[in-house]
Amino acid sequence: MGFVKKLLTCAAIGVLLSPYYIYSSNNTIGYSNTNNRPAWVQNIKQKQNLETKLKQKNEQVIMEEDYSTPIRTTIKTEKNYQVIESKDWLPLRALGYVGSLPFKAFMMSWDMNHYVKPETKKSIETLLENDDKIHGLTIRLNHTRPLKDSYRLFTEKQLTERNNFFARLLLGLPTTFLGEFFSKFTRCDYYNPYTKTAVVYSNIEAVAKHEIGHHRDFTRFDQDWAYSLARITPPVMLYQEWKASQYAKWTLEEKNRCQFGRYLIPAYGTYIASAMIALFKILTWARKKF
Secondary structure, eight states: OHHHHHHHHHHHHHHHHHHHHHHHHTSOOSOSOTTOOOGGGTTSOOOOOHHHHHHTSOEEEEEEEETTEEEEEEEETTTTEEEEEOOOOHHHHHHHHHHTHHHHHHHTOTTTTSOOOHHHHHHHHHHHHHOTTOOSOEEEESOOOHHHHHHHHHHOHHHHTTSOHHHIIIIIHHHHHHHHHHHHHHTOOEEETTTTEEEEOOSOHHHHHHHHHHHHHHTTSSOSHHHHHGGGSHHHHHHHHHHHHHHHHHHSOGGGTHHIIIIIHHHHHHHHHHHHHHHHHHHHHHHHHO
16 A cells, blocks of 8 residues: 555556656756856767767677677776666566656656666767766666676675675675665666766666766765765755766756756656655654754
């Protein structure tokens, strides 16, 4: 009954927001001055033809075996990032689609927490090629691998050098294992700073670039655990989400700029609501305690 109640609540909110969704789907919101991009995205190059760029690069293509299905993983050797496209095991995929229904109902969009298609994948790869600040990022499209990424946390050099052993054990391991399982069963998009992995299920450019924005935000630091742990405080959580959404806003392809208002603004509203609820609980507890 808890799931049904959540689904109905999300559907009711989605219906109430539907006039805004219709309006924002046909209008760009937040682009009053398109020439005033933030300084932290100014270094992103002009969009180039991805196919032409890839022909000029040496690529290393490796094959993995997972559920007896070969996965083609293309690694760009210069910038050391990888985009891995696969699928979850069929029974888990079915559970994930059911688990994603509240999110779809809230956003009134089937593309939310659904399945990344080639056009969205191409937009992701183009951004990764053109943003010189992005290094060492792994993007998993349409799947998670909690066991594999937990193993990477303690064996991959670029990850072990970023955070000390105890941070990876006490913070990174639960974040990776539990986070990816939650993502698998709800098909939610999320970014894990400890493994430098963005999981993307939504066929929405703005959502994918929001997760990449989290990665770029974390690159400002030499280690990840302190900034990640600070997220438990509502102001830091809101700041991190705002940074990621601003990055997505200014890197969206022009034809998809309506997605900032259509998806990222309502999503940010859920974080504001969560912060207000958390603050209310803290104040209630303090009043009873003191």
